[in-house]
Amino acid sequence: xxENRPWLSFLTHLVLIxxxxxxxxxxxLAFIASTHGSGDFMRGLVPxxxxxxxxxxxxxxxxxxxxxxxAPPVSIMLMNSTIIAIVIAVGKIAISLLSAYAIVFFKFxxxxxxxxxxxxxxxxxxxxxxYPTFKVVADLGLLNSYWGLSIPLIASATAxxxxxxxxxxxxxxxxxxxxxxxxxxxxxxxxxLLPLSRTNMAALFVILFIYGWNxxxxxxxxxxxxxxxxxxxxxxxxxxxxxxxxxxxVVMATVMLAMLPPVAVVILMQRLFVKGLVETEK
Amino acid sequence: xxxxELSKVSKVYPGKVRAVxxxxxxxxxxxxxxxxxxxxxxxxxxxxxxxxxxxITGGEISIGGGVVNRKEPAERDIAMVFQNYALYPHMTVRxxxxxxLKNRKTPxxxxxxxxxxxxxxxxxxxxxxxxxxxxSGGQRQRVAMGRAIVRQPKAFLFDEPLSNxxxxxxxxxxxxxxxxxxxxxxxxVYVTHDQLEAMTLADRLxxxxxxxxxxxxxxxxxxxxxxxxxxxxxxxxxxxxxxERSALPDEAALNGSVPAGTATIGVRPEHVNLTPEGPxxxxxxxxxxxxxxxxxxxxxxxxxxNHLIAAVRGRPAIxxxxxxxxxxxxxxxxxxxxxxxxxx
Numbered sequence: 001x002x003e004n005r006p007w008l009s010f011l012t013h014l015v016l017i018x019x020x021x022x023x024x025x026x027x028x029l030a031f032i033a034s035t036h037g038s039g040d041f042m043r044g045l046v047p048x049x050x051x052x053x054x055x056x057x058x059x060x061x062x063x064x065x066x067x068x069x070x071a072p073p074v075s076i077m078l079m080n081s082t083i084i085a086i087v088i089a090v091g092k093i094a095i096s097l098l099s100a101y102a103i104v105f106f107k108f109x110x111x112x113x114x115x116x117x118x119x120x121x122x123x124x125x126x127x128x129x130x131y132p133t134f135k136v137v138a139d140l141g142l143l144n145s146y147w148g149l150s151i152p153l154i155a156s157a158t159a160x161x162x163x164x165x166x167x168x169x170x171x172x173x174x175x176x177x178x179x180x181x182x183x184x185x186x187x188x189x190x191x192x193l194l195p196l197s198r199t200n201m202a203a204l205f206v207i208l209f210i211y212g213w214n215x216x217x218x219x220x221x222x223x224x225x226x227x228x229x230x231x232x233x234x235x236x237x238x239x240x241x242x243x244x245x246x247x248x249x250v251v252m253a254t255v256m257l258a259m260l261p262p263v264a265v266v267i268l269m270q271r272l273f274v275k276g277l278v279e280t281e282k
Numbered sequence: 283x284x285x286x287e288l289s290k291v292s293k294v295y296p297g298k299v300r301a302v303x304x305x306x307x308x309x310x311x312x313x314x315x316x317x318x319x320x321x322x323x324x325x326x327x328x329x330x331x332x333x334x335x336x337x338i339t340g341g342e343i344s345i346g347g348g349v350v351n352r353k354e355p356a357e358r359d360i361a362m363v364f365q366n367y368a369l370y371p372h373m374t375v376r377x378x379x380x381x382x383l384k385n386r387k388t389p390x391x392x393x394x395x396x397x398x399x400x401x402x403x404x405x406x407x408x409x410x411x412x413x414x415x416x417x418s419g420g421q422r423q424r425v426a427m428g429r430a431i432v433r434q435p436k437a438f439l440f441d442e443p444l445s446n447x448x449x450x451x452x453x454x455x456x457x458x459x460x461x462x463x464x465x466x467x468x469x470x471v472y473v474t475h476d477q478l479e480a481m482t483l484a485d486r487l488x489x490x491x492x493x494x495x496x497x498x499x500x501x502x503x504x505x506x507x508x509x510x511x512x513x514x515x516x517x518x519x520x521x522x523x524x525x526e527r528s529a530l531p532d533e534a535a536l537n538g539s540v541p542a543g544t545a546t547i548g549v550r551p552e553h554v555n556l557t558p559e560g561p562x563x564x565x566x567x568x569x570x571x572x573x574x575x576x577x578x579x580x581x582x583x584x585x586x587x588n589h590l591i592a593a594v595r596g597r598p599a600i601x602x603x604x605x606x607x608x609x610x611x612x613x614x615x616x617x618x619x620x621x622x623x624x625x626x
Contacts, residue, residue: 171366171368173364173365173366173367173368174368174370176333176335176355176362176364176368177362177364177368177369177370177429178370178381179334179335179354179355179356180333180334180335180355180356180360180361180362180382181356181381181382181385181433182356182382182385182386183356183381183385187385191370191381192370192372195372196371196372198372
């Protein structure tokens with residue numbers, strides 16, 4: 001990047017623009033589709049300019065849903081998704097902070113074994129352990145509940161590992177200085193480690209919120225009651241109607257709505273997110 | 283403020299590594315004691331045992347009359363200054379200073395008073411609302427000291443606090459620490475591997491080697507009458523010269539200045555002259571190297587396998603490679619026996 005030639009900067013811009021177009025065009029198409037009436041897709045030509053039915057489509061989905069496709073109003077599904085995404089993200093961060101703290105700062109028998117056991121679960125994503133997990137959740141009577149939707153997804157080896165790596169960089173002297181200053185284990189955790197991991201927590205929150213939001217298979221399995229549907233699985237239900245033509249305009253309106261919360265989280269937390277990934281506050 | 287007593291203190295790590303062995307040491311109230319020794323000699327371990335950061339595997343440590351072996355660092359009422367400062371990076375300087383006081387539930391007005399006082403003593407008042415990373419090394423060092431001062435502890439423990447500073451700042455902070463300790467009269471234990479720091483700061487110096495105390499005494503004592511060959515070689519710069527008794531050619535020339543049983547003779551570079559001054563032992567040497575360092579020059583001399591450094595004033599009128607004669611002042615010889623203990 002030392003050289004500064006005109007054609008080089010033209011080329012870099014070209015590559016970037018092509019990349020942006022590839023990413024943005026489908027989103028644009030979805031938005032356009034959500035502004036047309038239901039008949040506009042039968043002609044075989046996909047419209048490229050906004051239509052007049054935007055408010056109508058969005059209003060209908062937010063308040064009524066499509067009862068024929070078994071989809072409740074999107075507002076309910078958005079709320080469900082938000083709740084479980086937040087519970088999953090916060091729960092994962094809390095649990096992995098605590099387990100990383102135990103693994104790094106306390107010496108107990110089988111500490112390494114504990115760490116490796118947690119680490120090995122990285123190889124077992126939800127899909128692999130889905131049958132036993134479903135059995136446990138069902139036996140506990142947690143089907144069709146927020147707890148059933150979120151708790152099985154909370155344990156996180158990745159986040160534990162991330163916090164462990166961060167805690168390992170905290171100098172021993174800091175712990176010792178805190179001990180001399182009269183801070184016990186909990187006080188040290190609360191007064192030193194938590195504020196120091198603030199940016200890491202923010203970065204993880206963004207990633208985990210989106211992870212929770214995008215859950216599809218698990219909510220599909222444990223919910224049969226419309227009141228607990230999440231928006232990502234709801235979209236699938238709408239598009240998947242029997243003996244009818246999918247109403248692409250309203251499906252796309254739902255897609256647009258489903259995209260908003262993750263986008264909002266990313267935009268609002270962008271500064272902290274980048275900071276958490278690139279720098280450590282030391 | 284309190285006296286610190288160590289009796290038969292030992293530290294054995296799992297795997298039978300003996301870091302510290304049978305240390306007996308009494309540190310008086312208000313005394314400034316420096317633990318000095320090469321790296322790995324156990325000085326830092328000993329300090330951390332006093333602080334309560336390392337467990338004690340044998341013996342007793344008491345601070346201010348009470349045995350503290352089983353007490354947490356915070357209950358021992360000591361303050362520690364670390365080599366890398368160990369300031370809390372996410373807190374402002376003021377919060378750093380307040381943290382220990384808050385944890386002991388000191389009333390707010392008292393906290394404010396002590397912080398203001400410490401800030402004034404250490405001249406860090408302008409930085410009170412900054413974060414540690416916005417400060418220079420010297421300023422961080424002051425904040426670390428401030429954190430110790432505000433606590434008004436029974437003792438200050440310093441773990442090589444100046445090692446991370448550049449040479450000039452180190453000299454400056456050394457003087458400040460000395461002034462501060464004189465003013466506050468707080469019992470202090472200071473660990474360093476730098477003998478210059480040790481000599482200038484200490485009321486009493488404790489030289490340690492492989493987990494044991496070699497000698498305890500005032501800096502002058504240790505410099506003038508080192509009890510072991512190790513202390514003789516460790517204290518002083520450039521270091522003391524050692525000659526094997528058997529390598530000296532003329533038994534008569536020593537003129538009875540070293541007792542029988544002497545295995546090694548030590549002589550400080552400043553007591554090796556190129557022209558005779560008083561009764562001395564003359565040895566024919568070759569000049570190997572001359573290092574001029576301002577007011578004096580260090581002349582490296584060689585004779586067979588023996589090697590001597592002479593510290594002479596100004597610039598000697600000799601050249602490298604030329605033969606010359608080294609005159610060792612007989613009154614300034616340090617005789618050591620085969621085990622490295624001082625004789626007479």
